[in-house]
């Protein structure tokens with residue numbers, strides 16, 4: 001495997017390796033996602049929850065993936081840390097937009113980004129939070145899960161990817177979310193991200209998440225939207241603005257009848273070359 005240029009970034013500590021690969025020439029599927037797993041490994045790699053490959057929408061790999069470029073020049077090819085594909089990543093798409101801006105590929109403003117879940121419009125400026133129009137979050141049936149030996153009831157929420165959002169009074173501090181929670185495979189045939197959230201007195205919610213393909217993460221953008229929609233639903237509401245506190249930071253979710261928005265920080269912290277020998281000592 002040759003050298004690969006990378007950028008490291010995060011949004012509320014949901015962290016990513018950004019791989020600029022406009023022509024889609026890096027083979028991320030080889031050896032069941034070996035490169036992705038190696039990059040994301042916390043001890044033997046760079047360490048990340050997932051990989052954001054930056055590919056042109058007209059590159060053969062994007063076309064082969066069925067990506068409808070539409071207005072979008074760039075495709076966010078998202079991979080979980082275990083090498084699996086996911087349809088969408090809410091924190092990732094905000095970090096992706098931060099990369100596009102800092103790399104001079106877009107100007108400050110609102111831009112379309114193609115994802116496997118469809119096009120998402122992201123508003124990014126030189127500094128400050130990044131907002132993404134996440135599209136509709138569709139509530140599904142109630143379902144149960146088992147987390148840390150406790151049975152919890154949640155509601156299915158489709159945010160382009162699958163979620164089971166459990167509104168509960170459970171003490172989130174003590175909950176062990178390391179192991180994949182049990183779930184109904186007939187309802188979630190492709191797996192599910194599981195959120196556990198507690199409404200707070202001021203109307204905000206506290207949220208933790210076990211992500212499909214990544215394990216417990218410090219934050220999950222799509223999970224935050226799913227949690228906010230579930231919390232509103234539990235309160236008998238279908239619109240509103242919800243502040244969501246995750247272990248990695250605070251995000252703001254807007255929910256109206258037609259769509260949802262997600263706002264929060266997105267930062268790039270390093271860049272380098274994977275696989276390169278160190279420069280010779282002088």
Ligand SMILES: N[C@@H](CCC[C@H](N)C(=O)O)C(=O)O
Pocket residue numbers: 014050080085086087088089090091092161162193211212213214217219220221222223
């Ligand atoms: N961390 C992401 C979600 C990444 C995908 C997820 N693990 C899945 O498999 O669906 C986010 O910020 O939304």
